[in-house]
Amino acid sequence: MLPLEYPPLTLLPFSLPLLAPLAYYQVAFAFLMSLVIIFIYWLMLRYGPPGGAVAFLVFLVIGACALAPMRYDLLPAACTLLGLIMAHQKRWRMAYVMLAIAVLLKIYPILLFPAFFIAEQQSTERIYVPADSSLRGLPSHLYRTLLGCVRWRWSNCLFFFVPLLAVTGFFALLDFQNAVVSQVSYFLHRPIQVESLGGSLLWLAHLGGLNWRIVYDFGSINMYTSLNSLVAPVLTVLFVLAVAYIFWLQWQSRLTLTQTVIALTLAFITTGKVFSPQYLIWLIPLLAYAGAFNKAWTILWGSVSLLTMFIYVAFYSQILNSTHVHMPVGFFEVAFIRNILLALLTLAYLFNWFRTREQQTITPLCPELTPPSFSTPFTPQTPE
Helix, strand or coil, X not given: CCCCCCCHHHHHHHHHHHHCCHHHHHHHHXXXXXXXXXXXXXXXXXXXXXXXXXXXXXXXXXXXXXXXXXXXCHHHHHHHHHHHHHHHCCCHHXXXXXXXXXXXXXXXXXXXXXXXXXXXXXXXXXXXXXXXXXXXXXXXXHHHHHHHHHHCCCHHHHHHHHHHXXXXXXXXXXXXXXXXXXXXXXXXHCCEEXXXXXXHXXXXXXXXXXXXXXXXXXXXXXXXXXXXXXXXXXXXXXXXXXXXXXXXXXXXXXXXXXXXXXXXXXXXXXXXXXXXXXXXXXXXXXXXXXXXXXXXXXXXXXXXXXXXXXXXXXXXHHXXXXXXXXXXXXXXXXXXXXXXXHHHHHHHHHHCHHHCCCCCCCCCCCHHHXXXXXXXXXXXXXXX
16 A cells, blocks of 8 residues: 555655664654764764864754654755755756655655756756846746747756656556545645644634634645635635745846755645645755754754654643543643744744845864865855
């Protein structure tokens, strides 16, 4: 049986621990994820900024210490990071391959493909970059950009699409319904989950008298109200607008590839119908690689991480029992504060408030292990 909500390739990481005795499955799985953590740490030492490896461990302890060894989200996060490293070295074929593997493990990285494609064209100077960032000149700039599409490098995209289509096609031949249809249907029909930003908005409406029903389905604790059909589309529109703005900034070379990937991931998590604590794992290696160590990140990301872990540790053990869903006192209040901070952090990154896109460095614990040079992105840091 193929996974209902995850890509079929997830069978691989979940099957490997079965090589150990069944009684030790959780231990074997945690051991494999620990190896992935060590691998990401090594990548940070080898390719990250000074102090990036330390920041990765600190972020992981603050935001995911109770989750990381139990969640396979580390695998797509590691593949995405490897894709970025390959892209910064202009090894585009490997960059696309790693991104394809990330998508085959977790669907969300497919959103990053246009960012990689734009960055590749910019690195080879095959795409028109407008000097004027005003909206007045946008139509003419878009026309000039699209007119030059014959000069774009298309061949490397095959290293993204061929593995993606080959693996998905193989599993689709075995079970098309569960390999393709179920994932799309699962995502479209999911209601709003209690810990998401949409859940916080519905909670506010409930305080004003809105009736709701909270049930456990779709693998999470969800809310059913008469406003679901309004809140979910509004969040989708906000997500589409954020994505368009992010690609507009990247097209103008005002965002590096790493910054674009972080911005897209932040927008996806913030406006999604579901917020799960392991989503922080998607961002942690990216933030460490980007050098997100300044004061704003320390305050905002640290607060988001600590509140997320507090929700997971303090509340989730009280929510579910064998007969019904019980929402502990204080759950929605804490989730609301966390979601407001996450939304603020996302807006701050998109508009560079508090200089959140500036790269920082910190003194590593073991300076002798840090290489003397850092593989910087091929586009300059934003001067804003």
